[in-house]
Amino acid sequence: MMDNNLMKEKILELKNKKNAIILGHYYQVPDIQDISDFVGDSLNLAQKAAETQKDIILFCGVHFMGETAKILNPNKKVIIPDLNAGCSLADSCEYEEFKKFKEKYPNHIVISYINCSAKIKTLSDIICTSGNALQIVNSLPQDQKIIFAPDKNLGGYINRMTGRNMVLYNGSCEVHEQLTAEYTLKMKRENSDAILIAHPECNDSVLQLADYIGSTQGMIKYVKESNHKKFLVATESGILHKLQNENPEKEFIVVTSNSTCACNDCRHMKLNTLEKVLYSLENEVFEINLDDETILNARKPIEKMLEISKKLNIIK
Ligand code: 13P
Numbered sequence: 126m127m128d129n130n131l132m133k134e135k136i137l138e139l140k141n142k143k144n145a146i147i148l149g150h151y152y153q154v155p156d157i158q159d160i161s162d163f164v165g166d167s168l169n170l171a172q173k174a175a176e177t178q179k180d181i182i183l184f185c186g187v188h189f190m191g192e193t194a195k196i197l198n199p200n201k202k203v204i205i206p207d208l209n210a211g212c213s214l215a216d217s218c219e220y221e222e223f224k225k226f227k228e229k230y231p232n233h234i235v236i237s238y239i240n241c242s243a244k245i246k247t248l249s250d251i252i253c254t255s256g257n258a259l260q261i262v263n264s265l266p267q268d269q270k271i272i273f274a275p276d277k278n279l280g281g282y283i284n285r286m287t288g289r290n291m292v293l294y295n296g297s298c299e300v301h302e303q304l305t306a307e308y309t310l311k312m313k314r315e316n317s318d319a320i321l322i323a324h325p326e327c328n329d330s331v332l333q334l335a336d337y338i339g340s341t342q343g344m345i346k347y348v349k350e351s352n353h354k355k356f357l358v359a360t361e362s363g364i365l366h367k368l369q370n371e372n373p374e375k376e377f378i379v380v381t382s383n384s385t386c387a388c389n390d391c392r393h394m395k396l397n398t399l400e401k402v403l404y405s406l407e408n409e410v411f412e413i414n415l416d417d418e419t420i421l422n423a424r425k426p427i428e429k430m431l432e433i434s435k436k437l438n439i440i441k
């Protein structure tokens with residue numbers, strides 16, 4: 126078997142030869158983050174995908190992220206290392222069911238979290254990420270009726286922060302949903318010198334214990350600017366790579382659901398490996414393909430998100 130350094134060399138060689146860009150999410154294994162041209166949260170990655178001039182986009186994340194890149198680049202080849210890297214949150218919102226759900230609320234606009242399929246995006250008016258959801262909702266008139274899908278936890282958090290009463294679809298992320306207030310409290314007691322940072326995909330009882338709530342990028346920024354030395358981190362374990370690299374003097378502990386495992390891994394994100402990245406680039410697989418109508422209709426709410434985010438100075 127080829128060693129990691131050799132694989133990394135080959136990946137970089139192939140990437141240049143094929144004029145490809147590698148985009149990686151913070152939840153990817155460290156080796157993949159290290160060979161990515163850009164590592165970011167869902168919002169930054171969507172923006173990078175929208176702006177790239179490269180011929181091939183190799184997206185190291187999960188399926189809906191590859192779809193988003195394809196929607197923004199219909200004429201480019203978008204590949205992902207493993208087609209089985211799905212998302213429990215995206216899977217919790219199925220097209221026909223959501224269509225029926227939407228019909229029950231005729232005067233509402235649909236804001237969908239980017240963690241949904243391309244087909245759900247076609248039923249949406251604006252897409253958001255955890256990095257801009259609050260500001261996007263705040264930018265709409267207070268009396269605007271809104272359906273928020275598919276993440277009930279992020280939606281609930283925004284309802285509480287804005288005093289709105291958005292209709293929430295009943296979806297959630299298995300990685301964040303499994304964290305409990307009881308166990309988080311236990312970890313807090315055992316680490317009384319640490320502060321708790323949490324992703325808004327966590328349920329309300331965990332979020333209530335948090336000192337800071339934000340997207341992966343938000344947490345990274347918060348930690349860098351903080352004077353605290355120790356952090357309990359309530360999100361997927363992959364984020365620790367960046368946190369630890371940027372803040373070698375600070376200590377990070379991932380919040381878990383029980384004592385049997387010290388990590389909180391997303392089984393989908395962690396399907397991607399260095400071997401698969403190399404295979405993917407060598408063979409230009411596995412390609413994301415979407416029909417023209419889906420691309421056309423899914424693109425509008427994503428572009429709306431990017432447009433609002435630029436107007437509000439959330440992205441440049
Ligand atoms: P962000 O990177 O936008 O915070 O999203 C987290 C996530 O769950 C991605 O799947």
Ligand code: SF4
Binds near residue numbers: 213300
């Ligand atoms: Fe989906 Fe949750 Fe995994 Fe993110 S962490 S890809 S929301 S299952």
